[in-house]
Amino acid sequence: MRIAVVQLSYGEGADESVAERAARVADLVREHAPGHDLVVLPELWSAGGFAVSEWEERSQSLEGPDLPEALAPLREAVRGTGAVLHTGSVVERTAAPGPEGRHLRNTSVVLDPEGEVVATYPKIHRFGFGGGEPRLMEAGGDLVVTDLPAPADALTVGLSTCYDLRFPELYRAQVDLGAQMFVVPAAWPAPRVEAWRLLLRARAIEDQCFVVACNTAGEHAGIRMGGFSAVIDPWGTVLAEAGTGQEVLSVEIDPGQVDRARTDFPVLGDRRL
Ligand SMILES: NC(=O)CCC(=O)C(=O)O
Numbered sequence: 272m273r274i275a276v277v278q279l280s281y282g283e284g285a286d287e288s289v290a291e292r293a294a295r296v297a298d299l300v301r302e303h304a305p306g307h308d309l310v311v312l313p314e315l316w317s318a319g320g321f322a323v324s325e326w327e328e329r330s331q332s333l334e335g336p337d338l339p340e341a342l343a344p345l346r347e348a349v350r351g352t353g354a355v356l357h358t359g360s361v362v363e364r365t366a367a368p369g370p371e372g373r374h375l376r377n378t379s380v381v382l383d384p385e386g387e388v389v390a391t392y393p394k395i396h397r398f399g400f401g402g403g404e405p406r407l408m409e410a411g412g413d414l415v416v417t418d419l420p421a422p423a424d425a426l427t428v429g430l431s432t433c434y435d436l437r438f439p440e441l442y443r444a445q446v447d448l449g450a451q452m453f454v455v456p457a458a459w460p461a462p463r464v465e466a467w468r469l470l471l472r473a474r475a476i477e478d479q480c481f482v483v484a485c486n487t488a489g490e491h492a493g494i495r496m497g498g499f500s501a502v503i504d505p506w507g508t509v510l511a512e513a514g515t516g517q518e519v520l521s522v523e524i525d526p527g528q529v530d531r532a533r534t535d536f537p538v539l540g541d542r543r544l
Contacts, residue, residue: 272425273523275307275354278500279316280489280517289317289329289340297344303519304352309423312359313456313487313500314433315377317341320458321492323403330364330375333391346386355423356382359456359485360394360432362408369409376409379430379456383420390417392430396438404434414441416448425526426451426481433457436470442478446539451529452481459486461515464497468512476507479532479539481524488516505532 277299287295296316304310314320318329318341331339338346341361349356363378377394393411397404415430429445429452436455445453453474459467467486475482482503487496498515502522511520533539 272309272423272526273307273521274483274502275303275310276483276485276500276502276511276513276520276522277303277310277312278486278488278498278513278518278520279313281319281487281491281496282489282517292317293341293344297348299519300345300348300356301352303521304349304354304356307352307354307521308425309357309419309483310349310354311357311454311456311483311485313485314360314379314458315362316359316458316487318362319491320433320487320496321403321460321494323407323492326362326375326407330362332364332366333361333378333380333388334366338386338388342380342382346382349382349384350386353384353422355384355389355419357454357456357485358382363393365409371409373407373409375407376411377404377432378411379432381419381430384422389420390415390430392432394432394435395441396435398434414444414448416445416450426529429453429480431455433459436467436474439474439477442474442480446478446480450478450480451526452483453478455482455484457484457486459497461495461497464499467497468499468501471501471503472507472509475503475505479505479529479536481505481529486513488513488518505529
């Protein structure tokens with residue numbers, strides 16, 4: 272199974288519109304998706320992970336048959352490449368308010384090779400300590416563990432987003448639902464990037480899963496993003512890691528490694544609840 276991790280940079284076009292940024296990202300998908308089974312983009316690239324004041328204006332509706340402005344060009348880009356596309360996440364605008372009365376969520380969207388939506392995941396743990404996401408967004412309430420369509424169907428995948436990484440019980444719950452690989456889009460800043468690198472490896476080791484993690488690079492809203500996207504195997508070995516700029520990782524993984532690791536070193540069987 273070959274995976275492409277597209278670590279996007281906000282770079283010089285930090286003030287680009289949603290349409291301009293989506294066109295730029297679609298070009299990257301068109302260029303890099305061929306030859307890959309799964310392509311992964313980072314969290315909130317169309318709205319800006321920390322551009323809180325722009326979230327409302329840049330929010331996207333996922334209701335109805337047509338994809339919104341940020342995702343429609345990606346549908347066109349992935350068609351014909353043969354890859355499944357994890358589009359990272361968007362600021363989703365819902366018609367009905369959620370339990371806390373808000374209309375926004377941080378929602379990941381996965382497209383099949385025809386560009387149809389096959390999975391969504393509203394982020395459960397909101398980052399901001401009372402500001403940012405907890406102030407403006409509803410929290411997701413459901414674990415999402417799913418078998419992606421072919422050709423990315425070799426492993427059962429658990430979806431999570433950025434700050435979720437700090438909550439190991441989420442990942443253990445996903446393992447209990449069958450997860451063999453965690454896909455984690457992120458907008459994780461540079462000052463805490465060593466925590467990001469460590470937690471990615473910890474989740475891989477403790478849950479004996481592949482971790483596919485796609486962070487953002489560059490700077491926006493005065494925050495420098497951390498980069499260091501990575502693909503990590505179930506033993507915690509880093510198979511590939513990006514630097515701090517825009518970069519695309521292309522990594523071949525052996526899906527059989529999950530079952531082999533869990534058989535050869537059956538630590539999950541020693542849990543005491
Ligand atoms: N977008 C996020 O969830 C940021 C998380 C973060 O910066 C941290 O956990 O540290």
